[in-house]
Amino acid sequence: MAHLRKLLPPIASGSLFGMGLTVSGMTDPQRVRGFLDMFGDWDPTLAFVMGGAVLVMAVAWRIQARMTKPVFGEKFALPDRTDLDPRLIAGAALFGIGWGIAGLCPGPAVASLVLSPVHAIPFVAAMLAGMLLQKITMERKVAS
Template sequence: MSSRILTPLAAGTLFGAGLTIGGMTDPARVRGFLDIFGDWDPTLAFVMGGAVIVMAIAWRIVPRMVEPIFAEKFHIPDRSDLTPSLIGGSALFGVGWGIAGLCPGPGLAALVIEPALAATFVVSMFAGMLILRLFERN
């Protein structure tokens, strides 16, 4: 198999394993983390903190690189990427995360652990994506 297939497969496997080990695929734990005025569970703060540290290191390395290792060019966002659609989608993401206790990555990873519960979320997520595509102005 070529690196064009193996690299994303390895990255996705590592990502899914990290989400599972970190507890991000457990909706009760996610809702506990989001319940800051109730029975707050701070454990996911460490998962997010680890992700922030990795990205902080990556943001320091990327400007020094001539080109990416596994792509033709870098795709770095800038302030012009803040559109009303992005802001509205982010708000919808947060509301959905709070209600379901899952977001796209952990939802897909949860299909392996609790397929019946995660399937409802994943089917709804894909239906929302399809509805957006049908009504999106391009």
Template structure:
């Protein structure tokens, strides 16, 4: 059990550290990036660019692998994954990110640094996740 949890815990910790070191847990920095007609802060663009480079390398490595290191098979997205629910969720995510200056990763990382500011966002996020789960369970039981 612990062996199965170690990779996601380690990658989550690494992700959180990267967000913290890059300053992406600071809502002001994120809002500064989104304010393209005002006092624009390009820092987030560099963080995103770094992520794109890492992901490009990861895709090349994955293409040569038979199976994941810590799993039985790859679970990769395809074009059928793009449905109205995903698009609506992406829109809600974007609006929430713009309003709060936080998205789920930085919000959870911010709990350690500024819990008073991050806790309401994380609580609202958890309520949204619960509502989505309840809605989907209801939809499945009443087709």
């Protein structure tokens, strides 16, 4: 029962996130591609979604600064500037290229598994294969 209690917050927040992506239309690859098509038939929807996310995070950062520990955890795991390294930058560039080509990123892809699995399964399969490849590569690097 305690294990289920630990899983409830991430399941609830992930479900809320997926619903938000669906309601905002961000599970539609055409909408994302439309946002990236700045010189064609540009769709500003994603800019509004990002703007809303920035506002929510601005409030969240203010609240977090006053907290001694997270509500559902032992300590905060916040990024810092030392996290920037060539692997992170290369990964971010690869992510951006894939996002532009597919019109999906991990969150919307997982949410799309419910709505249009035929279109999402190849992306999610490729994403999982990439994650496995990264894990194998890092394990080999640590072992050597």
